[in-house]
Amino acid sequence: MLAARSEVQIDNDEVRVTEWRLAPGSATGHHTHGMDYVIVPVVAGEMTIVAPGGERSKAQLSAGKSYFRKAGVQHDVLNETSTEIVFLEIELKA
Amino acid sequence: MLAARSEVQIDNDEVRVTEWRLAPGSATGHHTHGMDYVIVPVVAGEMTIVAPGGERSKAQLSAGKSYFRKAGVQHDVLNETSTEIVFLEIELKA
Numbered sequence: 545m546l547a548a549r550s551e552v553q554i555d556n557d558e559v560r561v562t563e564w565r566l567a568p569g570s571a572t573g574h575h576t577h578g579m580d581y582v583i584v585p586v587v588a589g590e591m592t593i594v595a596p597g598g599e600r601s602k603a604q605l606s607a608g609k610s611y612f613r614k615a616g617v618q619h620d621v622l623n624e625t626s627t628e629i630v631f632l633e634i635e636l637k638a
Numbered sequence: 639m640l641a642a643r644s645e646v647q648i649d650n651d652e653v654r655v656t657e658w659r660l661a662p663g664s665a666t667g668h669h670t671h672g673m674d675y676v677i678v679p680v681v682a683g684e685m686t687i688v689a690p691g692g693e694r695s696k697a698q699l700s701a702g703k704s705y706f707r708k709a710g711v712q713h714d715v716l717n718e719t720s721t722e723i724v725f726l727e728i729e730l731k732a
Contacts, residue, residue, distance in 0.1 A: 553703070553704045554676065554704055554705070554706045556706065558674055558730050558732070559674075559676060559730060561676060561704045561706075563702060580652055582648065582653060582655060582728060584678045584702075584728075586680075586701055586702035607680055608657060608678075608680035608724060608726060609647070610647045610648055610655045610726060610728075611647075611648070612650065612653065612655075630702060632678055632702060632704060634653075634676060634678075634704075636652050636730065636732065638652070638730065638732030
């Protein structure tokens, strides 16, 4: 698996904003979210989510349609499509 | 001036995410930001910013390139271009 690429855009006392780019065939690797967070898709796409037990699900991304998740989420995120996935992760520190 | 359109996507104890759409010739109207906030442009574009004293400036928006501002900012935001401006405003409540 290729590694997803990430770039921190903002990092201060309140918030960290990271741009994630998943080329076709890449993955973030298994990780646990330490903070509540908002995802903002930058392009439309489809993510494959793999839970810690190996269960797989698909999630549709629509450009500019955000969603919120609480800290503690554990998963791997894969791009099994033929187009790049791009989204911003906005972690809430406060 | 046409009014900008807004739609709240997320609103909880920590964060409010609002999608703003400014058609050509529209404006948000003068407002004061009560919370620190992050802007995530959804499409490329150019905003015209009008300060309380009337001073005008231009700001370039690039899709997925976020920026942070502190509470207290006062301005009007206009779309003087021929294409729609779309961005998410992520207000930090904590």
